Amino acid sequence: MTEFTPLMSFAGGLLIGFSALLLMLTWGRIAGMTAIIGGILPPLGADWSWKAAFLAGAILAPLALSVGGYEVDYSVPVSTTALIIGGLIAGIGVTFGSGCTSGHGICGMARLSRRSMAATATFMAFAIVTVFLIRHVFGVSI
Template sequence: MSFAGGLLIGLSALLLMLTWGRIAGMTAIIGGILPPLGADGSWKAAFLAGAILAPLALSLSGYQVEYSVPVSTSALIVGGLIAGIGVTFGSGCTSGHGICGMARLSRRSIAATATFMAFAVLTVFVIRHVFGAAI
């Protein structure tokens, strides 16, 4: 199922680029539906609605998705704030840089994705081996 999900993400990014000439970066899409609503607000709202409704439709069809959230709500909030700061300074998110930018061989996106990954590895190492927490 993960492979199918990856294919659908890639297909949606490709179709968005081919039809609208836009990058499927979720941060920019979400930011584009917040007030004041820009000229691209309608397709951004539709894209975001599809990203939310597709998993709901899959679960209503009887497919069970198992997941766990091994951290507290406060840790999720802090992580979200840190990610938001990174998105701001990195001029985009992992979907924009990692999926779309790297597919276009953008040097900036390749550098951003390498940075995301390096800090992800560093974070897991520090949390598991310095603080001794299991993630």
């Protein structure tokens, strides 16, 4: 089972929300990770520099925590095949849903976007069903 970490989870949520707020205030952009990652792939757009900096912060933050003495678990509890399949499914969802979980779930919900509320409800429902099926129907323990 996953360890219950309410304080670290709350702190992480605050940092994610704060970074999304700063991005909106400084650049007027939504912190949707899929669009940010897509923006640093060729062909590079005019705003690739802030996207690269945002991603660098997302990658370097856990490293900074581990250097600062916090235990950061970098393990991935599923196979490479499962990661690839999950990535493809998420990519299809991002395409048809006009955005990713961070764009809709964090930024869209904060802006009271009806489209984001529907998207968030949809991916949360599918996440709940997926976890139920994997753990209780197929008996896979992650």
